[in-house]
Structure formats: structure tokens, C-alpha cells
Amino acid sequence: MPLPRKFRKAALTAETNGFFKDLNRHFAVHFQRGSTLVVTFDNMKSRDMPVPRFPWGMEFLERRGHSHLGIMMRRRNDWFRQSRLCDFFDELRDGGFFDRFEKVVFYGSSMGGDGALTFAAACPRARVVAFYPQTTLSPALAPWETRYRDARDRGDWDEPRYADAADTVREIGEAMVLYDPYHQLDSRHAARLTAESVTHLRCPFLGHKIPRYFAFWNILSTVTTRAIDGTLTEAEFYSLLRARRDHKSYVRHLLTRATDHGHAPLAGQALAWTGRHRPDWQLERKTRQLGLAA
Template identity: 40%
Template structure:
């Protein structure tokens, strides 16, 4: 995960983009710059509030409306939206963000909605978990979340060294403790990804619905987007009717994902089960052209010949 630094000729266009958000916020809710690293945009619609967290540079890189994730999706459902945006890989560890959520909580902002949902993936999922404590009884949708990046608690987490200098103690620090006030936490992760599985194991409580996404790696949300599953999954979580059976039926669509197919292929190779590998390659090749699978099938057939 690398920081994205805007080119010099992007600076003015980014400022124009911010001006546009200021106008939208003033007209439909509010827009705030939280210190130098974070931004918040609130749009009032219906009685359900979706709170999202993402990296601002990801938003700016998009070619469409450059709005926070899910703006069109949230709007289509008639929900209100509070989009938090980070300028870099901050994990939202900033007193300005802490003060912002303290203020919303103390002013009863979240009490003005029938349902409050916090959503995020990876860094955003960590933020969704910790800041949901400002709205007890909320629903939390966390995809591949981190419990903490505190070196004393998670010394095995080596992926995000750029954020190690930030403190993960104090206010809004340890996600597994803070998310206990949520009515429900939908926790999505790949148990085959060791660091993600270790983070997931730190979350305990009767309000947790663990939904395992095997062979999907850390970027589960990206794969769901490619498969057209992200919005249906999120909508089902918001409605409160995403059962394990329904979720795993929806996940059958991943069988058509090239990335997922390659993960299965790599597992079959590691198991040294050529007959199974050949059968799987046959199934994939019946659906699409895939030279990599054709080569793997050829190698497996040669291995069987040598054994025979």
C-alpha cells in the first residue's frame, strides 16, 4: 500500500474539487476539513445513515463524480451519508477526527436517525469499528479489518510500517473493545490470509457475524466490486437479513472470477494432486480461454504419466 502524492498540476484541480464539495455540503448537509489530513462530507436524505471511510486519493483518482464511496448507491436507497476521507494511509489516527466524532455524539447527531451503519474495508474497516462507538447500537460492516496496529499487541503485522509511528492507544484505539457497543458487526475476512485471520480472531462478542471469504485474499471488496456483489452484500447487511446461507449462495459468483480461479489453482498445485488439478483446469477452460490453466493441465498430465 503506497501513498499517492498528487502531481503539482493536480493541485489546483483538487482545490476546485474541494470547493465543489464545500458547495454540496453547504446545500445538502455539511462539509468539514478535519485538520490537514481528513475531510468529512454529510448529505442528508432519509432516516438511515451510512458512514463510510476511505482514502481521499482513491476518490480523487476516480474518473466519475469523485464522491465518497457509495455516494450513488447510498443516494439510490434514499439514505443519508457521512463520508470520511483520509489524505493518506493515516488509519484516521488524528485528534481532529476524534474530536469530530466526540462532537457528533455529544450533539446527538446520530440520534436523529432510525438506523446508523458504519462501513469500511481494511484501513476503513478499522475506522468503522472504532468510531461506531460514537453511535451505540449501530450496524458495522467491516471487510478485512485490522484490530489494531499497536506493535505491542500485533507485532506480527508487518504490512503497514508507514503507520507504526502513530499511536493506537487512547481515544478510539482498540477496535475489538470499541465495536462491542454495536448492535451487529458483519466481519468479512479470508481465513487463509494469516494476518487477516489473526486480526479477526481478536474480535470477540455475541454481536459478531463472521463471514469467511476463502481464497479471496485481503482485497475482498475489490473482488466483490468486479463481481457485482459489493452493493448487494452491503444492502443486505443494512437491511439486517444477510444470513450465512444467503451470503455463501451469493459468493458462488466468485467461481467465475479469474483471480479466485488462480487462487484455487495454486492451492491444488501445492497439494500435488494432479488429478484434481486436471479436473479443475477442465472446468475453467470450458468457461473461458485461459492459457495459464492449459499449461498447468499439460504439466499435471505429464506428472501423471511419469507416475504411471
């Protein structure tokens, strides 16, 4: 199958100091840089990336001098459930590829978070950083997952290798999982991750937009850098997350989400706190729209 034009520059760039492998439905792109290797996986937003296409997170990791192995989709929403991709990670594991690096981190969001949590089993000493990940789309394991029907139909969910994050996460050193506990489906996936190696970092009322909000609040780079370096503590994370209180857009979003999901008392508490600390925000119109007491 010919290589699509939008991937050709990534192939040429990687082959000068790394490798590019065509795995039929996916591509593996490796850039050799520093002693830390970060393995990333495409997500649904990757389809919106500019052409020519590079692996998710490339610019961020390149600026920090990290080596990078990116798993890219040939077609959008192809959830890494292909035996050839499993073979590839088996080959990396058995061939000692991960042993070249002092640190190995698997990193992704949503479907990319699922990829990070599952394929990290190829390197048990790895750390995983996953934003609102799914754990599986297997109808037998997650029949309540009603999203991503096309991806479920496209993937091989009977392939036993790297299949269920609830199992593979027990084989790795450490995982940080960031998610919205009030997002029903995302929180059900997070609840399946019960291994002691998992740190749950809760981001209430941010839904599937956690990185977008973090970027707006100027904390995304700090959170991600320290999570990859292994220096981010829960206390520091929640201290950084307090930045949301200084943004009116977040408070408006919180009030809407809370009332829409039947948490009017919580919305009232948030409104009272905001009224005391930021009376200049003038949220009266939003308050009337939601039927809350000022």
C-alpha cells in the same frame, strides 16, 4: 490550512443540505437524505478516485437515498488516529446527531474497515459492515502487522479513544466482517474480533480484492445493500458466494493461491470438481504450470 481544490466541490455540495468540517488531517462530509445514515471511511484506494473527490461509497449510497457521513483523508494513508477526529465523534455522540436516524451503519474496507469498527463505538446501536479490516496498527497490540509502516508512524496510537476494534466492537450492536481466512495478516486481525456481535463471513482465496471479485461476479451490490439494510443472513451470503464457481478466473486464482500456500490437496479437489462440471474451461495448461494431476 487552505482547502485543497479536489475537495472543494464536496464541501459546496454538502453545505447545501448537510455539512462539511475541516478536521485538519481529515474532512467530515455529511449529506442529509433518508432515515438511514451510513458512515464511511476512506481507504488506500481512495487516492485513485477521480477529481473532484467525494467520500468513499457516495454514488452507491446516493442511489439508495441513504444519508451519508464520509470521513476523508487530506493525505493518503492517514489512518484516522488523530485526536481532533476523536473529538468530532465525541461531539456527534454527545450532541445527539445519531439519534436523528432510524438506522446507523458504519461501513468501510481495509483501513476504512478499521475506522468503521472503531468509531462505531460512538453509536452503540450501529451496525458495522467491514471488508477485510485491520483492528489496530499499535505495535503493542499487533506487533506481527508488517504492513503500513508509514501509517503507523503517522498515527497517534496512544490516543485511547476509538483505538482498538477488538474492544470497540464489544460496544456495538452488530458487525459483519468479510475476509479471506487464508490471508495470514487479515485473518489474524479477524481472529481478534471475538465479540458475540461479530459475524465472520469467510471469502477464501480472495485476498485483499473481495469487492473487486464481488463486482465481477455481480453480487457486490446485493451483498452490500442487504448488509446495510440488516437483511443479509449467513446462509444467503454463502449462497451468493457460490457464484465464484462459474468464473474461470476465480478457479485459476484459487489453484495458484492454494499451491503457493502449501494446500495442494485442496487445489486438487478444486481441479477435480471443475473438471467434472466445466470441462469446457480447458485448464490443462494451468494444471501443468502448477504441477497438479489432471
